[in-house]
Amino acid sequence: MNEPQHHSPQHYSQLWQWRTPRTKLLLWAGWLALVALFVWCWQVMTQDTIWMFVQDAPSQAADIGSRMVPPRWSYLPELLKPLWDTLNMATLGTLGGVIMAVPVAFLAARNTTPSVALVRPVALFIIVTSRSINSLIWALLLVAVIGPGLLAGIVAIALRSIGFVAKLLYEAIEETDARQIEAITATGAGRAQVLNYGYLPQLLPAFCGISVFRWDINIRESAILGLVGAGGLGLKLQASLNVLAWPQVTMILLLILGTVVVSEWVSARVRRAII
Amino acid sequence: MSALNYPRHWKRPPQIIHHPGWRRALSVAAVVYLVLAIGSLEVDWQRVSIGLERGQRFVMGFLQPDFVSRQRDIVSGLSESLTMTLTSTVVGILISIPIGIGAARNLTPRPVYLICRSIIAVSRSLQEIIIAIFLVAMFGFGPFAGFLTLAFATIGFLAKLLADDIEEASSTQLEAIRATGASWWQMINYAVEPQVLPRLIGLSLYRLDINFRESAVIGIVGAGGIGATLNTAIDRYEYDSAGAILLIIIAIVMVSEYVSGLVRKWVQ
Numbered sequence: 037m038n039e040p041q042h043h044s045p046q047h048y049s050q051l052w053q054w055r056t057p058r059t060k061l062l063l064w065a066g067w068l069a070l071v072a073l074f075v076w077c078w079q080v081m082t083q084d085t086i087w088m089f090v091q092d093a094p095s096q097a098a099d100i101g102s103r104m105v106p107p108r109w110s111y112l113p114e115l116l117k118p119l120w121d122t123l124n125m126a127t128l129g130t131l132g133g134v135i136m137a138v139p140v141a142f143l144a145a146r147n148t149t150p151s152v153a154l155v156r157p158v159a160l161f162i163i164v165t166s167r168s169i170n171s172l173i174w175a176l177l178l179v180a181v182i183g184p185g186l187l188a189g190i191v192a193i194a195l196r197s198i199g200f201v202a203k204l205l206y207e208a209i210e211e212t213d214a215r216q217i218e219a220i221t222a223t224g225a226g227r228a229q230v231l232n233y234g235y236l237p238q239l240l241p242a243f244c245g246i247s248v249f250r251w252d253i254n255i256r257e258s259a260i261l262g263l264v265g266a267g268g269l270g271l272k273l274q275a276s277l278n279v280l281a282w283p284q285v286t287m288i289l290l291l292i293l294g295t296v297v298v299s300e301w302v303s304a305r306v307r308r309a310i311i
Numbered sequence: 312m313s314a315l316n317y318p319r320h321w322k323r324p325p326q327i328i329h330h331p332g333w334r335r336a337l338s339v340a341a342v343v344y345l346v347l348a349i350g351s352l353e354v355d356w357q358r359v360s361i362g363l364e365r366g367q368r369f370v371m372g373f374l375q376p377d378f379v380s381r382q383r384d385i386v387s388g389l390s391e392s393l394t395m396t397l398t399s400t401v402v403g404i405l406i407s408i409p410i411g412i413g414a415a416r417n418l419t420p421r422p423v424y425l426i427c428r429s430i431i432a433v434s435r436s437l438q439e440i441i442i443a444i445f446l447v448a449m450f451g452f453g454p455f456a457g458f459l460t461l462a463f464a465t466i467g468f469l470a471k472l473l474a475d476d477i478e479e480a481s482s483t484q485l486e487a488i489r490a491t492g493a494s495w496w497q498m499i500n501y502a503v504e505p506q507v508l509p510r511l512i513g514l515s516l517y518r519l520d521i522n523f524r525e526s527a528v529i530g531i532v533g534a535g536g537i538g539a540t541l542n543t544a545i546d547r548y549e550y551d552s553a554g555a556i557l558l559i560i561i562a563i564v565m566v567s568e569y570v571s572g573l574v575r576k577w578v579q
Contacts, residue, residue, distance in 0.1 A: 074401050077394035081454050089451035096449040124348040168564035169557060170528045172440065173541065177553070180545050181369060182362035187354045233323070240326050260440050264531065277444065293436060310327060 100282060107290055108283035115272060115291055121186055122268035122295070125261065126254040129193025134247050136194065137201035144202060145209035147217075148235075159202075166199030171257045172264060179265040189266030193254050200253075201246055208242040209235065245307045252303035259292045365548075372550030373557065381544065381552045388540030389559065391454045392526040395536055399458045400519045403465025408511075410466060411473030412499065417485070418477065427470070434467025443529040454535030461522045461529075468521070472514050473507065480506040509578045516571035523567060527560050 055063070142148045144159035174192035182188055212235060220234035262270020269288060276284040328334045378385070413419050413427035439460055446456040446463075480503055488502040530538020537556060544553040 070401075074398060077397045080390060081394040081398055081458060085453055085455045086451055090455065093449040100445070100448060120351065124351065127344075128348060164565055164568075165561055168524060168561045170524060172528045172531060173538075173557075176531065176542065176545055177369065180548070181366040183355060183358035185354065185358075186352055187359065190352075237323075237326060244327060256438060260438055263440065289441065292441075296436065 103280075103282040104286045106283065107286035108281075109287065111284050111287045112291070115269065115288065118262075118267075118269045118272050119291065119295065122258050122262075122270075123255070125186055125189040125193060125266070125268050126251060126258040129190045129258065130197055130247065130251045130254050132190065132194035133197025133250070134201055137198045137205060140198060140202040141205035141209060144206040147212070147214070148209055159206075163199045163202050163206075166195055166197075167203065168199075169196070171196035171254075172261065175261045175266040176264045184265035184267070186267040189258060189261045189268060192261060192266060193258055196257070197250050197254065200250055204246045205239070205243060208239055208246075212238045241310050244310050248303045248306045248310075252299050255299040256296050259295065369550040369554070372552075373554035375551060376555035376558050377549075377551035378555045381540070381549070381555075384540045384543070385537075385552070385556060385559070388530070388535075388537040388556075391457075392523065392530075392536035392538075395454045395457045395461060395526050396519060396523045399461035400465060400515065400522050402458075403462040403518070403522075404469060404515050406462070407466045407469035407473065411470040412477065412503075414470060414474035415477035417480075417482065418495075418499070418503070427474070431467050431471045431474070434463055435471065439464045439525050439529055440532060443532050443534045447533045452533045452535070457526060457529050457534035457536055460534055461525060464525065465518055465522065468518055469511075469514060473511060476507045476510055477503055512578050513571075513575040516574055520564065520567045520571055524560075524564060 140159050140162055143150070143155050144163060146152065146156070149156045149159070171192050174195050175189055178188040178192050182191070216238065217230060217234040220230050225233065258268055258270075260270045260273070262268045262272065263274050265271070269292060273285065273288045276282075276288060325334065328337065410427045410430055413423045414431055416424055419427075442463055443456065443460040446459050450456045450459065484506065485498060485502045488498050493501065526536045527538045527541065530536040530540070531542050533539070537560065541553060541556045544550075544556060
């Protein structure tokens with residue numbers, strides 16, 4: 037006969053504890069595994085590191101720092117054309133990216149795609165490809181293919197923007213209110229009219245917000261695309277780095293910083309006005 | 312009551328810019344800008360048309376990737392990238408937690424708050440690639456500079472989001488723990504941590520993902536990793552190897568995005 041087990045209070049710990057011993061053990065094992073993995077990775081990573089250079093780093097930093105100040109203000113007029121190029125690269129690239137992203141987004145959204153089994157995976161693959169390759173790598177490829185210059189930068193920015201804009205836009209499309217679409221369809225509207233009067237009003241604020249947000253990111257990215265030969269401020273940065281003209285480097289970095297701050301402010305204002 | 316006055320056509324009112332004058336002015340400005348911007352482009356169409364043939368070869372390389380002939384370079388670049396990603400994310404998280412707590416207005420005194428927020432601002436405003444250029448100049452070529460770059464960038468990203476999260480955490484729970492006479496550390500441990508931990512885990516995984524993508528880029532300026540291998544492959548016009556590297560990057564990003572999505576769903 038089994039007597040019902042009687043728990044006397046002393047079997048319980050007097051202290052309240054968050055987790056059971058078993059989960060605690062598992063948690064510790066998990067942490068231990070993570071630490072072991074970290075140590076292993078650290079060893080693999082640093083096996084070729086020359087520690088002398090690392091020890092030397094503070095003095096190197098002090099040296100570069102002392103060369104960087106003061107910035108060479110007289111270099112500023114020379115930077116205005118590259119700045120204009122950078123802004124154009126970001127803006128035209130965003131424009132191109134957005135134009136290409138819209139159809140991709142409609143093909144990727146579950147509720148507007150013509151075929152969930154065939155078309156949607158292709159659209160999703162385009163989005164992932166565009167998103168997982170940084171614009172600098174796109175630029176590297178395009179400079180090799182269509183030659184150095186602004187066009188390579190614009191196309192790189194556009195290709196990179198497709199994934200970002202299309203992903204956010206297709207999520208917005210999937211969140212649209214189905215009843216409004218149904219109401220428009222019920223009036224006998226054609227496909228274009230459903231798009232125009234059903235989807236567009238619901239998507240427009242999100243669309244403008246996403247585009248401006250991406251434009252802001254693209255300004256940052258286009259400033260450095262010149263490092264691989266795609267024109268703009270990055271080209272000047274590369275040229276100054278090559279001749280170790282550190283005061284010019286400081287000037288360029290200050291200009292990039294200023295541009296980024298201004299574009300961030302503009303995009304925040306626009307987004308607040310729209311949404 | 313005649314139906315004559317009733318409008319027969321309906322025109323959708325504008326959704327975003329309501330004032331007609333502003334609308335007209337903005338569209339004129341946009342056209343002027345586009346004309347100026349496109350006018351200032353200097354495109355060498357001859358070079359582009361030569362390039363198209365090369366582009367075709369690249370697309371072919373992407374469709375028929377060559378994983379084998381540069382296998383050793385790819386493997387070493389990949390192992391550098393992956394180890395760099397993991398170590399930099401771990402170190403970045405460890406440093407960003409105290410900075411994030413320090414940058415939360417509801418937990419820390421004003422001077423600490425300002426110091427931590429300015430660290431975050433510096434880390435966020437500099438692009439990874441620019442940091443990498445400087446760190447390579449200081450620490451020499453190789454993955455160690457890349458590790459430092461990614462760890463530095465992680466600090467700005469995670470500490471800011473963590474601090475914003477803590478500031479949004481429910482103050483009633485903080486007050487309840489404080490009312491029991493808990494010390495500051497106990498308050499962090501029992502009131503703040505349970506509220507922000509799930510999101511912190513999610514953000515850390517997201518950052519791991521970003522760091523891998525960035526590790527493919529900073530190699531271009533000499534900070535090691537798969538980016539350096541890719542750069543070499545493109546410089547040598549070996550588009551089939553470059554295609555293979557890009558496919559590997561895409562595959563790893565896809566897998567990590569999927570896994571981090573699963574873990575985030577499980578944690579929250």
